[in-house]
Amino acid sequence: MAIEHHLLKHKEEISQKWFDLLTSIYAPEGVRLFKKESDEFANPVGHAFRTAIVEILDEFLGENRAETLAPLLDKVIRVRAVQTFSPSAALAFVFGLKAIAEEVLEEELSEGEASTGDLREFDRKVEGLGLLSFDVYTGCREKLFDIKIAEIKRNTRRLLERAQLIISE
Amino acid sequence: MAKVPKPSELELQHELPKTEWMDTPSVFKPGNFSYPGKAKNLKVLGLANPREWSPNDQDWKLPADWKNIVLEGLRERIDKYRTLKVFMDICVRCGACADKCHFYLGSGDPKNMPVLRAELLRSVYRKEFTLAGKIMGSMVGARDLTEDVIKEWFMYFFQCTECRRCSLFCPYGIDTAEFTIIGRELLNLIGCNIDWVVGPAANCYQTGNHLGIQPHAFKDMLEFFVDEIEAVNGIRIEPSFNRKGAEFLFVTPSGDVFADPGTYTLMGYLMLFHEIGLDYTWSTYASEGGNFGFFTSHEMMKRLNSKMYAEAKRLGVKSIIGGECGHMWRVINQYMDTVNGPADFLEVPKSPITGTTFHNAASTKMIHIVEFTADLIKNGKLKLDASRNDHLKVTYHDSCNTARGMGFFDEPRYVLNSVCNNFYEMPANTIREQTFCCGSGSGLNNDEFMEMRMRGGLPRANAVRHVNEKFGVNTLSCICAIDRAVLPTLMNYWVPDVSVYGLHELVGNAMVMEGETERTTDLRGEPLPGMEDNENEDI
Numbered sequence: 001m002a003i004e005h006h007l008l009k010h011k012e013e014i015s016q017k018w019f020d021l022l023t024s025i026y027a028p029e030g031v032r033l034f035k036k037e038s039d040e041f042a043n044p045v046g047h048a049f050r051t052a053i054v055e056i057l058d059e060f061l062g063e064n065r066a067e068t069l070a071p072l073l074d075k076v077i078r079v080r081a082v083q084t085f086s087p088s089a090a091l092a093f094v095f096g097l098k099a100i101a102e103e104v105l106e107e108e109l110s111e112g113e114a115s116t117g118d119l120r121e122f123d124r125k126v127e128g129l130g131l132l133s134f135d136v137y138t139g140c141r142e143k144l145f146d147i148k149i150a151e152i153k154r155n156t157r158r159l160l161e162r163a164q165l166i167i168s169e
Numbered sequence: 170m171a172k173v174p175k176p177s178e179l180e181l182q183h184e185l186p187k188t189e190w191m192d193t194p195s196v197f198k199p200g201n202f203s204y205p206g207k208a209k210n211l212k213v214l215g216l217a218n219p220r221e222w223s224p225n226d227q228d229w230k231l232p233a234d235w236k237n238i239v240l241e242g243l244r245e246r247i248d249k250y251r252t253l254k255v256f257m258d259i260c261v262r263c264g265a266c267a268d269k270c271h272f273y274l275g276s277g278d279p280k281n282m283p284v285l286r287a288e289l290l291r292s293v294y295r296k297e298f299t300l301a302g303k304i305m306g307s308m309v310g311a312r313d314l315t316e317d318v319i320k321e322w323f324m325y326f327f328q329c330t331e332c333r334r335c336s337l338f339c340p341y342g343i344d345t346a347e348f349t350i351i352g353r354e355l356l357n358l359i360g361c362n363i364d365w366v367v368g369p370a371a372n373c374y375q376t377g378n379h380l381g382i383q384p385h386a387f388k389d390m391l392e393f394f395v396d397e398i399e400a401v402n403g404i405r406i407e408p409s410f411n412r413k414g415a416e417f418l419f420v421t422p423s424g425d426v427f428a429d430p431g432t433y434t435l436m437g438y439l440m441l442f443h444e445i446g447l448d449y450t451w452s453t454y455a456s457e458g459g460n461f462g463f464f465t466s467h468e469m470m471k472r473l474n475s476k477m478y479a480e481a482k483r484l485g486v487k488s489i490i491g492g493e494c495g496h497m498w499r500v501i502n503q504y505m506d507t508v509n510g511p512a513d514f515l516e517v518p519k520s521p522i523t524g525t526t527f528h529n530a531a532s533t534k535m536i537h538i539v540e541f542t543a544d545l546i547k548n549g550k551l552k553l554d555a556s557r558n559d560h561l562k563v564t565y566h567d568s569c570n571t572a573r574g575m576g577f578f579d580e581p582r583y584v585l586n587s588v589c590n591n592f593y594e595m596p597a598n599t600i601r602e603q604t605f606c607c608g609s610g611s612g613l614n615n616d617e618f619m620e621m622r623m624r625g626g627l628p629r630a631n632a633v634r635h636v637n638e639k640f641g642v643n644t645l646s647c648i649c650a651i652d653r654a655v656l657p658t659l660m661n662y663w664v665p666d667v668s669v670y671g672l673h674e675l676v677g678n679a680m681v682m683e684g685e686t687e688r689t690t691d692l693r694g695e696p697l698p699g700m701e702d703n704e705n706e707d708i
Contacts, residue, residue, distance in 0.1 A: 030277020033268050041596050044274060044631040078663070082623040083276060084201050144623070147661045148616045154657065155428045162386075162393055 003105075003118040004061040010104040011061070015053050017100045022049055022076070022093040025085065045079055052076045064125070066132055073129075073136045081140035091137055094130045098123045190279060191292070191312055195324040197224045200620035203327055203613060206367035211360065213371040214469065218360025224323060229316065235359045236314055240297055242358045243290075246351055247298070253351055256343045257294050260287065266335035266345065271606050272328055275624030280325050283335035283345040289322055290348050323361050326352035328621060330613055331464075332569035332606035349611075354466045362465060366612035369461040373473050377456045378423035384410075384453035390426050391451065394436050401694075403686030406443040408451055411484065415450035416521060418481045421492025421538075422459045422650035425671075431653040433692045434493055434671025441542065441673065444682050445522050445550060449490065455480035458497040459650060463504075464612040471508040474500050478512055481534075488518035489535040493671050495610065495649035498537060499574035506532045523548040537571070539648055539672060543580040546587045552681040555590045557688065559698040561644040562591045563675070564636045566629065566656065567604035568649035578602070581648055581672055588679035593640040599632035609655035622655065623662050630663035637664050646670045 007014065023031045023046075034046030052075035059068050080090035101122055108114040202224050211219035217238075220230050232238060247254050266283040268274065273281035280286060288310065295302030295311035302311030312318070331346040339345075356362060369379035376383055382390070388410050395406050409415065421438065425431035442449055455477040462469030481489050491497060505512075515534035518527040525544045527536045545551050565585055571577040578601045585592050599605050608626030609618075636642040645656055645667050656669040678691045689700040 026277040027279050029267075029279040029282065030273075033273070033277060037268060039598070041599050041628065041632055041635070042268065042274075044628050045277065048631075079275075079624070079627070082620045082627075082662075084198055084620060143662060144619060147658045148619050150661065151616060151654075151658045154430075155654065157429060158390065158393075158427045158432055162390060 003101075003114050003122050006105055006108050006114050007101060007122075008061050011054075011057055013104050014097075014100055015050075015057060017103070018053050018057070018093065018097060019050060021096045021100070022053070025089060025092075048075050048079060060125075060129060069129070069132060070136055073133055074140070077133060077136045078140050081137055082144065087134075087137060091130065091133050094133045095126060097126050097129070101126075190285060190288075191307065194317055195321045197320075197324065199617070201328075201618075202324060203363035203365055203615050203618045206360075206362040206364045210364065210367040210371040211362070214367060214374060214465070216360065216362070216367065216465075217358055220360060224320070229319070229361070231316065231319070231359050231361075235319070238358050239314060239319070239355050240293075242355045243294065243351075244298070246354065247294070250347075250351070252344065252347055256287070256347060257291055257298075259341050260284065260291070260343055261341075263340065265338045265340060266343075269335045269338050271330075271332070271334070271608055271628045272621070272625045275608075275627040276621075280321075281328060286325050286329060287343070287345050287348040289318070289325055290352055293318060319356070319359070319361065322352050323356055326356065327363055327613065328625075330569070330606045330608065330610035330625070332610060333573045334569070334603065334606065337573065337602055350463075350467075353464065357466055363612060363615075365615035365618075366461050366464045369459075369612075370465055370469060370473065373457050373459075373461065373476075377452075377454045377476065378426075379457055379459055379461055380423045380427060382423055382426060382456065384456075387423075387426060387451075387453045387456050391435075391439070394432065394439060397692075398436050398440060401690060401692060402682060402688055404440075404443065404682055404684060406439050408439060408442075409449075410451050410453055412450035413484050414486075415448055415484065416487050417447065417449040417518075418455070418477070418484055418486040418489045419449050419451055419492065419538075420455055420458045420477050420489060420497075422494045422497065423457045424459070424650040424654055425492065426456075428650075428654050430657065430669055430674065430693075431650050431671060433674040433677070434653065435673075436692050437671065437673030437675070437677030438492060438538065440677045440680060440682065441545075441551075444680060445545065448521070450484060450486070452477075452480045452484065458491050458494040460497055460500045461612055463496055463500055467504075467508070470500055470504065474505055475509045478509055481512070482514055487516040488530075489515070490518070490538055490541055491535055492538050493648040493650065493653075493673060495568045495570035495651055496574075497570075498577070499570040501533050501535055502575040505535075520544055522550050537575075537577065537580075539577070539584060540580045542673070542676060543583045546584060551676075553588055553676075553679045554681050555588050555679050557678050557691065557697050558589045558675055559591065560691075560695070561589065561670070561675070562593065562640060562642045563589045563644040563646050563670075564593050564595055564633065564642045565600070566595075566607070566633075566645055566647040566652060567600055567602075568647055568652050569604060569606050569610060571648055572604050573602055576602075581646075584672055584676065585646060588675045593636050593642055595632040595636050599628070605629040605632065607649075607652050607655050607659060609659075610651055614651055614655045619658075623659065626655070626659040627663065630659050633660065633667055634664045637667055643667055644670055646672055646675060648672050 023034050037043035040047040056072045208219035222230050292312045293314045301309045326349045329349040331349050333346045336344040372381035373379050399405050425435040460473045462473035511532040512534045517531050518536045530536045605628040609622045660667045
């Protein structure tokens with residue numbers, strides 16, 4: 001828990017850096033939009049990212065329960081899953097947390113309050129978060145294919161029913 | 170063996186090129202474009218350059234003199250449309266429109282900013298039609314028309330739903346949808362269109378509706394709904410088809426004839442007209458309210474729109490009532506009068522039940538069913554039991570075309586508040602004239618475009634999620650057939666607890682009809698509030 005204790009002290013800085021990393025994949029105009037507009041409805045993506053990041057960090061540096069983290073990760077990943085990114089590009093931000101942690105703990109590491117062993121332990125924890133992100137991402141993509149099929153079914157069900165090719169319930 | 174990249178390398182790899190927009194080519198990937206128009210559909214409509222091709226191909230098989238065709242087409246339209254001529258020059262690039270587009274909000278792609286989308290066309294205009302552009306080129310935002318520019322136009326004019334939210338915020342009143350409309354027209358001159366637009370337009374041209382439903386199948390489906398209504402409330406409705414001398418012709422989108430949940434909305438129409446004893450007829454020829462010609466060219470829009478008026482003339486009706494549709498109303502309200510009107514052979518619509526004359530339709534002679542129903546309710550002509558919709562917590566999506574295209578805000582809300590007890594508005598900057606598009610309008614509601622649709626619909630879904638979490642809203646109502654087709658999919662991805670209903674389905678649920686048997690279910694066969702036990706007994 002020691003390293004989480006130190007990281008929590010830097011939560012604001014970590015959130016900012018993580019948000020920057022998360023949005024670095026977009027064109028500069030898009031980044032400006034995601035960063036500047038605070039109205040939730042005028043900037044749904046930026047707002048979702050900003051709020052979700054803080055919630056994810058709170059849970060990840062606290063209890064770290066998969067069942068709580070999954071819906072929080074979903075807030076970010078559900079958006080990334082429909083932005084034509086490759087899966088690796090969509091999820092790279094999760095692994096970026098390792099470098100951010102090392103960066104913000106520079107002082108603690110140099111003064112011996114945190115060790116490289118602690119960091120390695122933290123990296124493994126981030127990898128766990130990465131694995132959970134794969135599950136969430138895959139779930140979103142599967143949903144995307146499911147809804148395509150559901151839409152086609154909805155558009156043709158009546159026809160098939162009328163042609164007596166299927167029997168309604 | 171490939172080296173596994175470090176996370177920091179991944180970040181670098183996935184950053185977008187920081188090139189200027191003119192130097193950033195369009196990359197077509199599955200999910201970000203719609204399939205091109207099939208040659209057979211282009212032939213039916215008499216459109217240029219029918220061929221098999223794909224946006225993924227290097228060679229788009231454009232006609233040999235494609236550049237000349239496009240530039241002459243642009244010249245002709247600048248001369249013809251004063252708005253276009255003005256819009257070309259007056260934009261000061263203030264950026265007020267930039268963050269108002271749902272596609273831009275969902276993607277962050279700068280070419281989805283309305284100002285930049287218009288620049289795609291303006292840059293060519295400057296180069297070819299202005300002295301400064303000819304001399305100074307890119308320094309004044311001018312560029313040559315190349316095949317890459319055509320590809321960029323195809324990508325981004327088919328990533329705009331013509332919803333016109335951006336135009337609301339422009340201090341000069343520039344309507345970016347007009348750029349998209351003209352951009353698509355120019356692309357059509359060289360055979361670049363999408364099949365989800367030209368397919369329905371060709372069907373409508375040949376058989377009278379987008380889905381290509383033939384007269385006997387159309388009649389058959391409506392009779393099927395008659396059976397379903399009888400099973401719900403014991404009342405047998407007898408609609409008439411192609412009946413000469415009826416007072417009204419009723420025209421609605423064909424999507425409601427086959428696709429759920431629009432089918433339930435159509436049952437609502439049937440029930441309402443039966444209850445008030447309206448003298449009206451359906452037509453199996455003018456069997457489409459929607460107008461996908463509008464997404465092809467002005468000329469095609471005119472052709473498809475004329476069909477319902479020709480049928481009204483043939484049948485000798487007095488006026489036309491139109492169902493819950495989006496772009497049908499944009500065409501009627503903004504274009505019909507000058508392209509096909511005035512419809513002098515018809516009469517100004519007058520409700521035979523209340524005596525109200527709809528002077529707002531003095532020229533088109535066609536009224537929206539929601540204003541017709543609102544008038545019935547206002548005059549106490551319908552017996553309604555709103556508690557039958559108590560299992561639904563309802564919000565309302567203003568369809569872009571009825572809201573921004575015809576200023577239709579209060580009539581649907583009046584009807585909703587009369588037939589439901591639980592109505593909750595979404596936040597103010599997401600409704601009425603500021604409404605967010607469903608993300609799938611203007612012919613983009615195809616399944617290959619699903620990723621774009623989901624990100625374009627995110628701002629709308631985000632507002633629905635807000636009322637879902639705050640008030641427990643489980644119902645999204647709307648008055649547009651494309652909305653009814655696409656919002657269930659959007660909700661399924663972003664807010665799965667919410668179902669989509671047409672307004673007249675809710676009217677059909679609440680309406681207490683003369684001689685009905687005890688109602689235990691709504692039109693979907695779900696038990697009405699307090700009737701859940703009956704349902705169990707049946708099982």
